Amino acid sequence: MAKTLFQKVWEAHTVRQLPNGQTQLFIGTHLIHEVTSPQAFGMLRDLGLKVKYPQRTFATVDHIVPTNELKEPYSDPIAQEMIEALRKNTKDFGIRFFDTNTGTQGIVHMVGPEQGITQPGTTIACGDSHTATHGAFGAIAFGIGTTQVRDVLATQTLALSALKVRRIEVNGQLSPGVYAKDVILHIIRVLGVNGGIGFAYEYAGTTFDGFSLEERMTVCNMSIEGGARCGYVNPDQKTFDYIQGKPYAPKAADWDAAVARWASFASDAGCHYDDVVKFNAAEIRPTVTWGITPGQAIFIDEKMPALETLNAADRATAEDAYKHMKLAPDTAIKGTKVDVCFLGSCTNGRISDLREVAKYLKGRKVSPTVKAIVVPGSQLTAIQAVHEGLDKIYIEAGFEWRGAGCSMCLAMNPDKLVGDQLCASSSNRNFKGRQGSQTGRTILMSPLMVAAAAITGQVTDAREVFKV
Amino acid sequence: MSLAKVTQVKGLALAVPGDDIDTDRIIPARFLRCVTFDGLGEHAFRDERTGPDGLERPHPMNSAQAARIAAAKQGVMVVGFNFGCGSSREHAPQSLWRFGFTAFVGGSFAEIFFGNSTTLGVPCLTLSKDDLAECDAFVRANPEVELTVDVQNLVVTAGAKSWKASIAASARDGLVNGKWDPIADLLEGAPAVDKTAGTLAYVVGK
Numbered sequence: 051m052a053k054t055l056f057q058k059v060w061e062a063h064t065v066r067q068l069p070n071g072q073t074q075l076f077i078g079t080h081l082i083h084e085v086t087s088p089q090a091f092g093m094l095r096d097l098g099l100k101v102k103y104p105q106r107t108f109a110t111v112d113h114i115v116p117t118n119e120l121k122e123p124y125s126d127p128i129a130q131e132m133i134e135a136l137r138k139n140t141k142d143f144g145i146r147f148f149d150t151n152t153g154t155q156g157i158v159h160m161v162g163p164e165q166g167i168t169q170p171g172t173t174i175a176c177g178d179s180h181t182a183t184h185g186a187f188g189a190i191a192f193g194i195g196t197t198q199v200r201d202v203l204a205t206q207t208l209a210l211s212a213l214k215v216r217r218i219e220v221n222g223q224l225s226p227g228v229y230a231k232d233v234i235l236h237i238i239r240v241l242g243v244n245g246g247i248g249f250a251y252e253y254a255g256t257t258f259d260g261f262s263l264e265e266r267m268t269v270c271n272m273s274i275e276g277g278a279r280c281g282y283v284n285p286d287q288k289t290f291d292y293i294q295g296k297p298y299a300p301k302a303a304d305w306d307a308a309v310a311r312w313a314s315f316a317s318d319a320g321c322h323y324d325d326v327v328k329f330n331a332a333e334i335r336p337t338v339t340w341g342i343t344p345g346q347a348i349f350i351d352e353k354m355p356a357l358e359t360l361n362a363a364d365r366a367t368a369e370d371a372y373k374h375m376k377l378a379p380d381t382a383i384k385g386t387k388v389d390v391c392f393l394g395s396c397t398n399g400r401i402s403d404l405r406e407v408a409k410y411l412k413g414r415k416v417s418p419t420v421k422a423i424v425v426p427g428s429q430l431t432a433i434q435a436v437h438e439g440l441d442k443i444y445i446e447a448g449f450e451w452r453g454a455g456c457s458m459c460l461a462m463n464p465d466k467l468v469g470d471q472l473c474a475s476s477s478n479r480n481f482k483g484r485q486g487s488q489t490g491r492t493i494l495m496s497p498l499m500v501a502a503a504a505i506t507g508q509v510t511d512a513r514e515v516f517k518v
Numbered sequence: 519m520s521l522a523k524v525t526q527v528k529g530l531a532l533a534v535p536g537d538d539i540d541t542d543r544i545i546p547a548r549f550l551r552c553v554t555f556d557g558l559g560e561h562a563f564r565d566e567r568t569g570p571d572g573l574e575r576p577h578p579m580n581s582a583q584a585a586r587i588a589a590a591k592q593g594v595m596v597v598g599f600n601f602g603c604g605s606s607r608e609h610a611p612q613s614l615w616r617f618g619f620t621a622f623v624g625g626s627f628a629e630i631f632f633g634n635s636t637t638l639g640v641p642c643l644t645l646s647k648d649d650l651a652e653c654d655a656f657v658r659a660n661p662e663v664e665l666t667v668d669v670q671n672l673v674v675t676a677g678a679k680s681w682k683a684s685i686a687a688s689a690r691d692g693l694v695n696g697k698w699d700p701i702a703d704l705l706e707g708a709p710a711v712d713k714t715a716g717t718l719a720y721v722v723g724k
């Protein structure tokens with residue numbers, strides 16, 4: 051019978067049926083970070099349990115690391131306590147920790163792929179909702195809660211129910227200046243922020259075939275913003291090429307067998323999908339959010355929706371959004387003044403993002419009214435960028451060049467908005483207060499759109515600013 | 519490990535209206551800077567409850583009703599659709615539970631939030647759109663009436679009113695049988711786990 055990748059991976063990792071009807075699913079790869087793991091280790095100790103397969107859990111630190119302060123102890127004692135707790139826990143239980151002094155630390159969803167830990171046909175769990183990022187490699191990867199982190203540590207399994215699969219096909223060529231970020235913002239806008247509840251998203255079509263692994267990661271990353279706990283792309287030659295030579299990739303002698311195995315997990319032609327949705331790449335334009343959920347988005351050259359055009363349920367959220375964002379319905383978003391520009395995060399803090407923006411940034415200057423920061427998502431990315439001289443281009447243009455971490459994507463480290471500052475951000479969430487100020491405002495967009503905002507001091511069309 | 523059977527939760531109810539209420543709103547990220555869940559209860563919905571000026575804002579969580587629920591350490595939160603979306607932080611249900619909420623009734627729940635709650639033994643029951651509107655209105659008009667969230671029979675009742683409710687069968691099963699924390703079952707499967715591990719090339723190191 052023809053099967054989806056989701057079904058094949060699920061079957062290969064099914065341990066047994068549980069009495070309540072759920073599946074006990076083997077989790078081959080477990081990633082942990084400092085925020086959602088300490089309580090799990092605490093529970094483990096309380097129950098007197100061990101880590102069952104310590105070699106299948108990998109740790110890094112990302113949310114609380116300051117990006118402008120490399121020396122410890124950090125000025126924030128709580129951040130110091132959290133990093134030390136992770137050091138102790140990983141040491142006590144024999145878990146590999148990509149610590150800050152290794153040159154390999156970074157946002158957990160960047161470290162897995164960079165190390166070759168993220169592989170096709172595997173199950174990956176992490177106490178972080180953006181774990182679907184790893185689905186770009188054809189893995190079934192999802193975010194879990196802290197009690198479930200305990201479950202994986204203690205048993206290497208989770209109690210789960212299978213998801214339905216929705217195939218999201220995007221076909222054709224994106225126009226210049228339109229990026230993977232615009233594709234996923236558009237998908238969420240159309241299918242809604244809760245459209246994916248109960249589904250795994252399979253992203254496919256010629257647009258995805260043409261995407262690099264990093265572009266695929268950008269899309270899979272935001273599956274959760276569309277309500278889908280998990281999103282993936284079927285593995286292909288690009289996937290295998292990306293993994294080859296990485297530290298945790300299969301060794302030369304095992305390589306061919308690994309590739310054959312990985313390829314066999316791709317969804318079969320003619321398999322059944324619970325739903326299929328199609329998009330035409332040519333119709334997607336640079337997209338920005340205007341509200342407080344990632345689904346409240348428009349093309350840059352559109353007006354924000356008039357309240358009368360929305361159904362009753364959406365209207366209440368929209369009214370709340372306009373009030374918070376200090377924006378007016380039925381007006382253009384273009385021209386809205388921005389205070390802060392943030393280029394980074396596990397959505398768009400990879401080397402390809404930094405390269406793409408740098409290409410256009412040469413010779414341009416950040417507006418004097420804007421604070422612009424660029425935060426490579428991982429130390430390896432930062433090292434590579436410096437090697438290519440990208441840091442100089444950003445610094446020259448007036449960006450602050452920072453160390454690796456989550457930074458201003460969320461407010462757990464010193465990078466925060468102040469008051470009602472408006473931030474043009476390449477991250478994934480525009481929730482109220484997300485960037486550290488209760489009244490702070492976030493507009494999500496692609497990295498190049500962030501750069502255009504930095505230069506002009508306003509929300510604008512990068513295609514015009516950079517003559518793309 | 520023996521756990522209480524959660525067949526029914528009874529308590530005063532608080533309506534917290536709005537759809538797509540994300541976990542950043544339920545518990546802002548700065549309160550995640552901690553290594554235990556202790557003390558999270560008092561910060562539930564902190565930035566909705568307190569303005570930037572430090573003054574209390576009008577919010578259901580600041581009401582006398584909320585205080586009664588906090589004192590009783592028992593109560594039902596009536597919410598909208600897609601409640602608990604966004605970040606996977608278990609800190610969100612932990613903070614509401616520590617505040618005093620022992621059940622949720624709503625239109626729909628984000629999956630990770632749902633799992634995190636039921637694993638705490640806190641049921642999340644879903645009502646149809648119309649029933650939810652009626653339940654919400656009833657709760658506001660009759661704050662003194664206790665709500666009964668019947669997980670066994672899948673019904674929510676208040677006074678003479680009752681609404682048909684639903685919850686994923688596996689979650690209901692876990693709650694009513696006192697197996698809402700799956701750890702015992704998972705540990706029991708250990709031999710089978712080793713067997714599966716042995717069939718996975720990447721786990722055995724190839």
Ligand code: SF4
Pocket residue numbers: 112113157158159178180395396397455456459460477478
């Ligand atoms: S960059 Fe943002 S979304 Fe990604 S892991 Fe860090 S905080 Fe979460």
